[in-house]
Amino acid sequence: MSIMTIMTIKEPSLNITVIQSMINAIDKPAIFITPDYVIQAVNQAYKETYKSKVVVGKSKCHEISHKNPKPCDKYGEDCPLQQCISSKRAVSVVHVHATGEGKSYCDILMKPIIDEDGNTLGFLEILDKINYASSESEKGKMIGSSSAFKSMLNKINRAAQSKIAVLLQGETGSGKELVAQAIHDASPRNEKPFVVIECTGLSESLFESELFGYEKGAFTGAINSKKGLIEVANSGTVFFDEIGDVPLNMQVKLLRLLETQSFRAVGGLKQKRSDFRLVCATHKNLLDLVEKGEFRQDLYYRIAGFPIMLPSLKERAKDIPELVRHFLKHSEHQNKKFSENALDKLCGYAFPGNIRELISIIEQSVLLANEDIIHANDLPDVVRQLTDTSNSADEKIHSLDEVERTYLTKLCNEFTGTPDELASLLNVSTRTLYRKLHRFGLKLA
């Protein structure tokens, strides 16, 4: 019956055995469908993933993957089949699918299968389960369901498959380190080391000894030789955080390392090699720095093979309620809940510190609330004030640096605990807190 169906779709006939063999050779879940969404061929990986009975020639793709009686565009999602029909080209979208293990993000690749005469015979759909993200609270995963978040997932998944150098650009606290880790986890190098190099505040000598290691006796205090982070990262991924903070004289050394993948330990003669995948992040506009002569153009093009722009939390405000539920659920405050009104206020706030600031605001609100329900007036002043004035026409727009500086200045004057306690409340490492204080010339009381 399935053969008949295919044969009546287009001339010349399509051999279902050929299609089935093609699908069987794909190691990811895959189906072959006709424009009426009907599945004409399916592989074992698809059956195992969706655990629903697929009747070839009858079951429709959306009935299996979404458990929906109607196609996904009827529920407000992009339909890859419709896009593929109109563009006649391969398309890729990220959807939430109902798999045998519950809801899961999937990166869908839909390709038209065209015969020698240019007739479209049907569409090949290949699915890639995204394990590092979820549309609902799940411990250890990136949470979100806004379209900005989904299109970021699509790019992460693309980047993960190749060895291309990725540059993550986004505001502070928008999740750059989490995305870097996700790229590593979804890559073929995921069993190998993921090494983070924090570029802020590295002096030249520290830069070289940290990255390249040193030989015994190379300098006072080098009692034994030590491997550098680049060597440790061999076969894995190196994540250079805040790459825009690398001073010009060190940029040359970095460029040489990236071009040759080889280096020499401090005090060593031997040239060593390390095969690492490069991911960099910055909250700065590197092209502006290139323009100002503060960042080498050749280094920029070397690190920005595949730039990914992370959306700010403001651009994905739709995700705020789920993120709030997620952070409460995985804290010691599972019994707490934000009122609808408080959630509305949060959704209207600009979050200059992005998700890190959201986490901190949740913590503060929990402390400020007297009941298990957190009301709008339990929110910290910064949210209440900024959201209260957000409609005024003459509101001055503050730069993110300004907002961060003002908030940190206030904390420096008022906070009475230790730097470690403050760093933990702000959900940053103590090192990051010191880095920020140093940047604004601030000191804790």
Ligand SMILES: Nc1ncnc2c1ncn2[C@@H]1O[C@H](COP(=O)(O)OP(=O)(O)OP(=O)(O)O)[C@@H](O)[C@H]1O
């Ligand atoms: N999509 C997400 N879902 C859940 N938690 C997230 C998400 N994105 C970021 N976070 C959390 O937000 C916090 C900040 O993220 P991260 O440190 O990756 O940001 P960043 O952009 O690297 O910050 P910085 O620019 O200051 O280095 C972390 O606690 C991280 O786990």
